[in-house]
Amino acid sequence: MSEQTHAESSTDTDVVLEDTSNHDQIAIETSGEVGEVLLELDHVTLRFGGVVALNDVNFQIRRGEILGLIGPNGAGKTTAFNAMTGVYTPTEGAIRFKGKEIAGIKPHTINHLGIARTFQNIRLFPEMSAMENVMVGCDARHKTSVVGVLFRTYRVRPSEEELPESGIRRSLAKVFGISRHTLEERAGRRRSMELLRFVGIADRAHELARNLPYGYQRRLEIARALATEPELICLDEPAAGFNPAEKEDLMGLIRRIRDLGHTVLVIEHDMKLVLGVTDRIVVLEFGQKIAEGSPEEVARNPKVIAAYLGEPDDAA
Amino acid sequence: MDFDALISGLDRHTLDGITRGSIYALVALGYTMVYGVMKLINFAHSEVFMVGTWTVLGVYTVLGVTAGAGIGMVIAATLLALLAAMLASAGTALAVERIAYRPLRKKGAPPLIFLITGIGCSLVLVEIFGQVLRVVFGRPFGRVTVNIPSVLETKTVFTIPGLDLAVSNTRILIIVGAIVMMLALDTFVNKSRLGRGVRAVAQDADTASLMGVNRERVIMLVFVLGGAMAGVAALLYTVQYDITKFDIGFIIGLKAFTAAVLGGIGNLRGALVGGLFLGIVEVYASAIWDSSWTNVYAFVVLVVILMFRPTGLLGESLGKARA
Numbered sequence: 253m254s255e256q257t258h259a260e261s262s263t264d265t266d267v268v269l270e271d272t273s274n275h276d277q278i279a280i281e282t283s284g285e286v287g288e289v290l291l292e293l294d295h296v297t298l299r300f301g302g303v304v305a306l307n308d309v310n311f312q313i314r315r316g317e318i319l320g321l322i323g324p325n326g327a328g329k330t331t332a333f334n335a336m337t338g339v340y341t342p343t344e345g346a347i348r349f350k351g352k353e354i355a356g357i358k359p360h361t362i363n364h365l366g367i368a369r370t371f372q373n374i375r376l377f378p379e380m381s382a383m384e385n386v387m388v389g390c391d392a393r394h395k396t397s398v399v400g401v402l403f404r405t406y407r408v409r410p411s412e413e414e415l416p417e418s419g420i421r422r423s424l425a426k427v428f429g430i431s432r433h434t435l436e437e438r439a440g441r442r443r444s445m446e447l448l449r450f451v452g453i454a455d456r457a458h459e460l461a462r463n464l465p466y467g468y469q470r471r472l473e474i475a476r477a478l479a480t481e482p483e484l485i486c487l488d489e490p491a492a493g494f495n496p497a498e499k500e501d502l503m504g505l506i507r508r509i510r511d512l513g514h515t516v517l518v519i520e521h522d523m524k525l526v527l528g529v530t531d532r533i534v535v536l537e538f539g540q541k542i543a544e545g546s547p548e549e550v551a552r553n554p555k556v557i558a559a560y561l562g563e564p565d566d567a568a
Numbered sequence: 569m570d571f572d573a574l575i576s577g578l579d580r581h582t583l584d585g586i587t588r589g590s591i592y593a594l595v596a597l598g599y600t601m602v603y604g605v606m607k608l609i610n611f612a613h614s615e616v617f618m619v620g621t622w623t624v625l626g627v628y629t630v631l632g633v634t635a636g637a638g639i640g641m642v643i644a645a646t647l648l649a650l651l652a653a654m655l656a657s658a659g660t661a662l663a664v665e666r667i668a669y670r671p672l673r674k675k676g677a678p679p680l681i682f683l684i685t686g687i688g689c690s691l692v693l694v695e696i697f698g699q700v701l702r703v704v705f706g707r708p709f710g711r712v713t714v715n716i717p718s719v720l721e722t723k724t725v726f727t728i729p730g731l732d733l734a735v736s737n738t739r740i741l742i743i744v745g746a747i748v749m750m751l752a753l754d755t756f757v758n759k760s761r762l763g764r765g766v767r768a769v770a771q772d773a774d775t776a777s778l779m780g781v782n783r784e785r786v787i788m789l790v791f792v793l794g795g796a797m798a799g800v801a802a803l804l805y806t807v808q809y810d811i812t813k814f815d816i817g818f819i820i821g822l823k824a825f826t827a828a829v830l831g832g833i834g835n836l837r838g839a840l841v842g843g844l845f846l847g848i849v850e851v852y853a854s855a856i857w858d859s860s861w862t863n864v865y866a867f868v869v870l871v872v873i874l875m876f877r878p879t880g881l882l883g884e885s886l887g888k889a890r891a
Binding site for chain 1: 780789
């Protein structure tokens with residue numbers, strides 16, 4: 253009981269520090285059950301000319317878990333990410349998301365299906381504000397057509413709280429409705445702000461992305477990816493360049509992302525972080541899967557130890 | 569050299585320059601938006617403008633309006649011509665994108681191929697109006713200059729006191745029309761969801777598509793918007809000059825491209841600044857020296873400015889639409 257109280261109070265301080273948001277606005281609706289297979293790599297091979305970047309890789313990501321994808325440099329982790337998000341098409345094998353084959357589908361369509369990602373080397377829209385970066389993500393879920401945006405043709409009857417306060421505009425909105433684009437823009441702004449609060453960078457929402465400090469940029473990438481309401485979010489080395497305290501924060505953030513309803517795939521070099529935050533781990537080396545299992549199993553696996561520390565000679 | 573001519577008519581020349589520059593600026597928007605998103609100079613854009621001017625003629629001919637029509641008819645005909653020119657120009661731009669550029673993009677063609685394809689499209693469109701349509705329909709198509717009825721007769725609306733500068737209705741239409749269209753476009757790109765998508769693609773196309781932005785749709789959108797702006801420019805041009813010709817787009821397109829580069833290609837507000845600047849410089853220089861050298865002045869100014877500011881007056885970047 254006392255442990256429970258302690259856990260709660262420590263979560264509370266977290267919340268006060270970096271997350272005062274209303275999660276109703278940013279939690280996502282999921283269509284399946286926790287534990288079912290969400291994404292599956294089925295004997296995926298990817299060659300670039302003579303180089304085999306992925307060699308017959310099999311693994312599954314289950315809904316609601318935090319899966320770690322680890323391996324030495326050049327093991328094919330980012331390549332696997334790129335294949336899942338539509339940047340590369342596998343040479344052989346299939347990638348299925350919610351049972352649907354997604355290899356060869358355009359990146360923006362895969363995003364609409366429910367996969368989003370961040371980048372190892374930060375790739376924000378540098379000349380947009382933090383807020384706008386997140387709004388680009390929100391836009392992926394908005395429905396108004398080109399005509400609807402240009403001419404505001406699609407009108408909806410606003411609810412009481414959507415109505416403007418002042419007299420004439422209020423009457424006009426009552427008669428003609430409000431364009432769906434306007435409502436979507438408002439909702440997008442609210443949601444973006446909530447997400448910025450969620451990742452803990454709302455204080456600099458209106459600064460250009462290129463002027464933000466490094467740690468903020470990393471968090472902004474996560475917020476932007478979350479804005480597209482992905483069922484699966486792929487984080488590519490989110491802790492790169494972080495100090496231990498920041499890594500600790502990030503672990504908390506990753507858990508809270510899962511609690512919102514997202515399934516999380518994380519590539520990471522930092523073993524402490526991976527072992528600390530993930531439910532399961534897949535290990536790649538030279539484009540091949542060499543191990544899969546719980547953090548404890550993987551940490552004990554001699555192949556994994558060898559891959560990370562080099563082949564142990566007999567003396568060792 | 570006749571600086572007295574410039575000084576004595578400075579107000580009039582400035583008004584002339586702004587009028588001319590407004591048209592350059594509107595056409596320049598098409599170059600600059602396509603460049604911002606695709607890093608491509610769409611050389612067929614000059615013909616997008618040309619198609620607009622012919623559409624205006626077509627609308628007037630069909631309606632049977634001529635100079636001296638009643639005020640209601642003038643307004644209706646002008647609005648209809650504006651709408652038709654915008655649609656025709658946007659349609660032409662979209663057709664060029666769909667027929668010529670998109671297949672190349674799908675095959676991953678190198679940038680030079682796009683460039684020469686654009687020039688090819690431009691020649692095809694020119695020859696359609698200079699040759700093909702003449703063979704099929706006869707006059708007014710062909711290689712001669714065609715008069716467009718001056719439906720909107722030029723009248724002085726007011727005189728600026730003190731300067732003794734007469735401002736006519738056509739000039740008001742051109743300057744106000746150009747400014748309104750530019751403000752609308754600027755607001756669209758900075759404030760709307762689609763504008764955000766355009767800026768996202770301009771800044772990092774691959775990342776944008778991974779964040780769910782449909783790049784193909786953004787490309788279509790910039791061609792359509794750029795085309796529509798060229799259509800507006802076409803109507804305003806015919807209001808001022810009352811003519812069209814199969815190759816009318818060539819010089820206007822070249823000047824508008826110059827204006828876009830002057831202002832900083834890829835930058836919407838740069839197109840406005842570049843267009844107005846170029847228009848004013850041309851008129852001033854023509855007043856001081858000989859007006860038959862107008863084109864020379866324009867390009868001398870371009871070269872000189874780029875020597876000192878290689879990315880144009882406001883710098884390149886559609887992503888950074890705020891100048």
